[in-house]
Amino acid sequence: MALAIFQFPCLSDNYGVLIHDEATGRTASIDAPDAAAVTAALAEKGWTLTEILTTHHHPDHTDGNLALKAATGCTITGPDYEADKIPGIDRKLREGDVYDFAGHPVHVIWTPGHTLGHIAYHLPEDGIAFAGDTMFALGCGRVFEGTLEQMWQSLTKLAALPDETVVYCGHEYTESNLRFALTIDGANPALVARGEEVKKLRAAGKPTVPTTIAAEKATNPYLRADDPAVRATMKMPDAPAAEVFAAIRTAKDNFK
Numbered sequence: 001m002a003l004a005i006f007q008f009p010c011l012s013d014n015y016g017v018l019i020h021d022e023a024t025g026r027t028a029s030i031d032a033p034d035a036a037a038v039t040a041a042l043a044e045k046g047w048t049l050t051e052i053l054t055t056h057h058h059p060d061h062t063d064g065n066l067a068l069k070a071a072t073g074c075t076i077t078g079p080d081y082e083a084d085k086i087p088g089i090d091r092k093l094r095e096g097d098v099y100d101f102a103g104h105p106v107h108v109i110w111t112p113g114h115t116l117g118h119i120a121y122h123l124p125e126d127g128i129a130f131a132g133d134t135m136f137a138l139g140c141g142r143v144f145e146g147t148l149e150q151m152w153q154s155l156t157k158l159a160a161l162p163d164e165t166v167v168y169c170g171h172e173y174t175e176s177n178l179r180f181a182l183t184i185d186g187a188n189p190a191l192v193a194r195g196e197e198v199k200k201l202r203a204a205g206k207p208t209v210p211t212t213i214a215a216e217k218a219t220n221p222y223l224r225a226d227d228p229a230v231r232a233t234m235k236m237p238d239a240p241a242a243e244v245f246a247a248i249r250t251a252k253d254n255f256k
């Protein structure tokens, strides 16, 4: 049976997500930005938390771990690569591991760059993925711990998921990502059209997340590093795509 999914905003610009299997009652929180917000979301849905699936160690993704574990007895699963930084972790996962969530396989994709141990979760049978702070709508995470080359490889892995995959991201950054994307790829009609949609959604107080792999491949400037128009903007017609990506990501770091 299809999983029920509930996304809710929390902290200043994070998203929390709960996934729930009706038959077994299992409920997972993808990251735990804030225990009170996760608890309120659980209460709103009438679900009982059984597990937390952590994408990476940053406090705005793990601050709720210990309080939620104490309150519910939930297990905490996360990346082995940075397990020492994840409060309360019980089960450590690596690239290629498959976690069973109530009969739904959850594939682990190691996506270093934003942090060195960051992982994404892909549920192929459900057509969904949780990208944490690796891929955003029209954007990608800032490269804090890894190299730009690693981040490029990580985004390439996510971009290789099926086009129709619905992608949940850790933050609502889309409007600011849009402003930057238009400076890189402003002649792309798909980006311009999406930009109008994004502005409408945000003006109405609605989320622009989740997104899809197809939408990101068509409009996300980082995933379009190999596109001739993007290369032309960056004045890098012949450089390897990874270098074009690195130049775009560096330009964003300095974009006001």
Ligand SMILES: [Zn+2]
Pocket: 056, 058, 061, 114, 133
């Ligand atoms: Zn982060």
